Each structure stands twice: as structure tokens, then as C-alpha cells.
Amino acid sequence: AQSVTQLDSHVSVSEGTPVLLRCNYSSSYSPSLFWYVQHPNKGLQLLLKYTSAATLVKGINGFEAEFKKSETSFHLTKPSAHMSDAAEYFCVVSDLPFSGGYQKVTFGIGTKLQVIP
Amino acid sequence: ETGVTQSPTHLIKTRGQQVTLRCSSQSGHNTVSWYQQALGQGPQFIFQYYREEENGRGNFPPRFSGLQFPNYSSELNVNALELDDSALYLCASSEDRLETQYFGPGTRLLVL
Numbered sequence: 001a002q003s004v005t006q007l008d009s010h011v012s013v014s015e016g017t018p019v020l021l022r023c024n025y026s027s028s029y030s031p032s033l034f035w036y037v038q039h040p041n042k043g044l045q046l047l048l049k050y051t052s053a054a055t056l057v058k059g060i061n062g063f064e065a066e067f068k069k070s071e072t073s074f075h076l077t078k079p080s081a082h083m084s085d086a087a088e089y090f091c092v093v094s095d096l097p098f099s100g101g102y103q104k105v106t107f108g109i110g111t112k113l114q115v116i117p
Numbered sequence: 118e119t120g121v122t123q124s125p126t127h128l129i130k131t132r133g134q135q136v137t138l139r140c141s142s143q144s145g146h147n148t149v150s151w152y153q154q155a156l157g158q159g160p161q162f163i164f165q166y167y168r169e170e171e172n173g174r175g176n177f178p179p180r181f182s183g184l185q186f187p188n189y190s191s192e193l194n195v196n197a198l199e200l201d202d203s204a205l206y207l208c209a210s211s212e213d214r215l216e217t218q219y220f221g222p223g224t225r226l227l228v229l
Contacts, residue, residue: 034217107159110158110159
């Protein structure tokens, strides 16, 4: 079974402080994991992805995520929040159950990040 | 390099009608996926097309159907529209089935 749980629907941080957006996943196979960001009235933009290489993944705009298999987590972090980071963030799991088969993709419900000046 | 484009940007239909949404994939991409994003929700996977064949389907009824053309552009068709079909419909293309998906801006559908 494949699922994604974003543990916080809303996160509020002050500008310049660290950001932590939490994501837990389940997959019966070796999944790929992604974080996407969606600004109001804009499309989804890829922040970063994990595909079984390095467990610490660096993305755009200073974001990072660490894949922890033992905890089935893929939390998104940034050392210092900027006003422009205010947006909705989606954690995504994708796997291919068997060669030549159907790809399954599941989005989390999203975490709205508010950055306070 | 042209990104993923979708048309139309907005659409208003009435219950029972049919609608066709279009997506042009990024150059070099052979896989297109469609998602429905209801207000305040995360995108829900509808289906994926890989080299003109359906390669995956989420929990959507058969009145949601699609096509992929030889140039890898794609259509999403929805028959017998219901009020709950009102949503943002997102198309994403990728170089291959498990590769990173790049999203278009979406088509906002309102069913009255």
C-alpha cells in the first residue's frame, strides 16, 4: 500500500528562523519521494527529489530533505525562512510496483507555510 | 525549451455536459499524468499515459478518460459532468514513467 502523511496542515514561522515540514510515507516498494511547492494561483514547482542515491537531498531555494528509511520519513527543512517561501508544500511518493506495470503516485494533503515578518 | 502548457485556462460547464482538456508535454517527454485538485486539497492522481498507452489509473470512474497522441500531447475527457468535478486539473509530463514530473499551470473547471 502507498500513502503519504503530512503531519501539519499549517506551519507558521518568523522570517529568518528555521523551517521544518514533516512527511511520513508508506510504500511496499522502493519509492521515489518528492517535495513540490505551490504558490497561490501558480502551478506546482519541484523543490527536490529522492531516488535511492544520497539520503540527504538538496533542492532549490535552500531547501533540503533527509530520507530516513527506518522512520519512513522525508522531512523538508530550510535553515532560514524568507517571506517568499510562504506557499503550500506537497510531499509526494511514487513507485512502480512491477516492471512494466502501473506507476502509482500519491500526494500528501499539503502544508501551508506562513512566514511572519 | 517549452514547458508544459494546458488549455483552456478556465472553463465553465453545466451538469451533464462533457469537457475536453488539453495538455502539451515538455519537449522530449513521453509520459503525461493528469491530476484533479479540489479546493483546499492535494492533487489526486487520475491516470498516466506512457507512449500512448494508459500506464496507471487512480480511483476515478470510467467517465474520466484520456488519450495520448504520437507527439505525446494528451487530452483528458470527462463525460456526464457532476458538481464535484469542479476543480483545478493539472497535467504533468516526464521523460519516463518514474522520472520527475513537471507540471503545467492547470485548467480550472467550474461545473454549475
